[in-house]
Structures are given as C-alpha cells and as structure tokens.
Amino acid sequence: MLPKIKTYIETNYWSHELQELRAIVLQSKLVETFKWKFPVYTWNNKNIVGLGTTKKTYGLWFFQGATLSDPLGVLVNAQEGKTQAMRHWRFSKSDTLNKKPILEYIHEAIENQKLGNIVIFKKEKVLVIPPLLKDALSQNPQDQASFDSFSKSKQIEFAKYISVAKREDTKTIRLHRILPLIRKGIGLNDKYKTK
Numbered sequence: 507m508l509p510k511i512k513t514y515i516e517t518n519y520w521s522h523e524l525q526e527l528r529a530i531v532l533q534s535k536l537v538e539t540f541k542w543k544f545p546v547y548t549w550n551n552k553n554i555v556g557l558g559t560t561k562k563t564y565g566l567w568f569f570q571g572a573t574l575s576d577p578l579g580v581l582v583n584a585q586e587g588k589t590q591a592m593r594h595w596r597f598s599k600s601d602t603l604n605k606k607p608i609l610e611y612i613h614e615a616i617e618n619q620k621l622g623n624i625v626i627f628k629k630e631k632v633l634v635i636p637p638l639l640k641d642a643l644s645q646n647p648q649d650q651a652s653f654d655s656f657s658k659s660k661q662i663e664f665a666k667y668i669s670v671a672k673r674e675d676t677k678t679i680r681l682h683r684i685l686p687l688i689r690k691g692i693g694l695n696d697k698y699k700t701k
Contacts, residue, residue, distance in 0.1 A: 510540040520564035523597065524557055527564065530605050531555060534612045549616050563596040568611065571595075572625050573618045578607060591625035633662050636669040638677050642685065652688050660693040667694055 536547035571593020
C-alpha cells in the first residue's frame, strides 16, 4: 500500500469501510495510485475508479461511469449539468458491501475503456473575459501579455473563476488571487495536475 493511501484510509472516518472496499477493488487487478488526494485505480494508465468519501457516505467514483449499463441503478451524477462522464456509487453505514456486483461494475468499466467506449468531453471554447479581469489586464500591459501567453483553456479557467462568483467582493478577492499566478505564468489549476 502506498504511504499516501495508507494515511488517507487510516485517518478517514470511513477507515474500516474503505479498507473493505479497497480489498474488493484490488481483486480487479487494477493498478493502485494516488491522485487528487484520493486512491485511484487505473488500467493501462487510464483512470477507471477511485475511492472517495463525504461526511455521510463513502464509495466509488467511476471516471467513465456514464458509459456503464448500471443494472442496479446505483450510479449518481454528483454535479448534474457539470460532470459529463464521472458517476458515484455511494454507500452508507447501513450498507453491506456485495463484492460480486461491485466487481461486475469495475470489469464493465475496464472493458469499456479497452473498447474505447468513453465519453468524449465537450470542451468549452468560448472565452468571455469578465469586465473586472479585463480592466485589470488593460491597466498593465505585462499582465495582459502574460495572460495572452496562456492556452485558451487556461484563460477560460481564469475567466470562469471570477465570473462564477456571485458577489462583487468575492470577484475582487479572486482577481487578487489570480493576478500573481498570471504574472508567474502559473495556470489556475496547475497545482492539481499530476506529473
């Protein structure tokens, strides 16, 4: 067990349940890794399933869960309208883990990946720079040049980070957070990317 996974499981409220669920997942012969601060299981370097928890549940995240047949009707889209492929199978304290269906779902996910049966992500291509960011960039040509040097997708991440905030003071706080990143050539989500 990787040290990060050991720590993740042993310090988690759902420690016993995660150990039991992990033992089932490992029977699928997937490769165990640690990404985005939780255990992830891969096939041929493709993310298949991950372990995760909330305050009230623990469960499996299927990275291409939208492609699964879901005969038990257990998969949930955690962010309807945002999440395109990922689906969550949640368990609670009262649930008994049944190895057979869990492994069937995992094996179907692996098979879908092998066959190329995956969700092709729709990428947002329109860059709409919010006025607050546009004004800040126009006041400093170096900031504008740094922003322009980012890929379109990274520019969109910065723009959305500000535009989705509901309150003006939150937008201003976010602007002050991203300007140093822009100046250093660091993308908003670069720290979450795996090497």
